[in-house]
Amino acid sequence: MGLLELSCLDEVRRMDKRQLYYQFLNFAMIVSSALMIWKGLMVVTGSESPIVVVLSGSMEPAFHRGDLLFLTHDRSEPITVGEIVVFKVEGRDIPIVHRVIKLHGNEKGAHFLTKGDNNLVDDRGLYAPGQMWLTEKDVVGRARGFLPYVGMVTILMNDYPKLKYIVLATLGIFVLIHREN
């Protein structure tokens, strides 16, 4: 019971039902705003993951680990050689950012091969077993712009998940307890 007697909870104890509900709504609105911005970006760019973080140095010197990439996915525009695409291999969650080096066919069913600028070999080793080419359905988007270093925060949070939970929990509790005007 000692924790519940903390003086910072006095403010919460004095609140009536409506004010308490408003505190929860405040928290929900912050989460909703982030969610709606993300979903809105998905709709506008056409990509299911409009912002990604570069996780490895395989595209140096163009992109470095920790860069933030902005993607669009215009399905009407055909993929061409030399474009930097972000794709997901079937069965794996992590998106990969590499360049298209070979293209088979020019219709909707085009197959293409990718390779990281800084890698010695092409990506066939990364594809699913038995897969030699990528198709349009594997593509998450095409890189259109980037911000350096900003993605390091995400990498840090993923490397130390406890840090992520502590930061999110602290922010969440602060929003719930602190009464704004």
Add this chain to the structure above:
Amino acid sequence: MSRPDGRKLAFDECPSDSKPVKVEKWDLNAVKNALDDACKKALNEGYGCVEDHSLMDGRLAICTVAVAFSAFALVWDLLHPFPASRFVLFICSASYFVLMGVLTLYTSIREKSCCYVGRRKDPTGLDPDDVWLLSSNIRKFEPTYHLSVEYRPGGQSEGRHATLSKSVSEYFDETGTLDGDKLWSDLQRLAVSLQDGKKKQ
């Protein structure tokens, strides 16, 4: 204390706090909220007003609808992965931001700085309810609490105003404990002046 016409001013029956209100004295929001709550309590419990929650309810309703749109978008996207959910996401996203705009307009235009609306039944039962409105604000980096009381006697749309501007140090001691009695006596003085002023017309 009662007046010649028999209407008893119930302000003397100040509601005694079960626990003294103590806030972080340097936190502007906490101080303002404590003062506002004490005034509301004085009018509700000490003066027999019934609080009208419709302004707050309006705000809660707008926020709830906005969060509902967002929750719907989340669930729909889970059930029908992008790009199948594109249209629904577009509608929900756009609605959410429109509602945020509506909320901003609502708080800045309709609510303004009004923190309390209370109705008090006419003791004779003949006239419609009296309406009491409280608005307050404290400017950033200034210690002055500005309280504005508006009194609209039975059914009138135009009311009489009175304001109180005092430093918060008059109501809080060094530890941050609120002196409820002092605030209530100041509020009572304002309320009486408004009611008496009305009678002089």
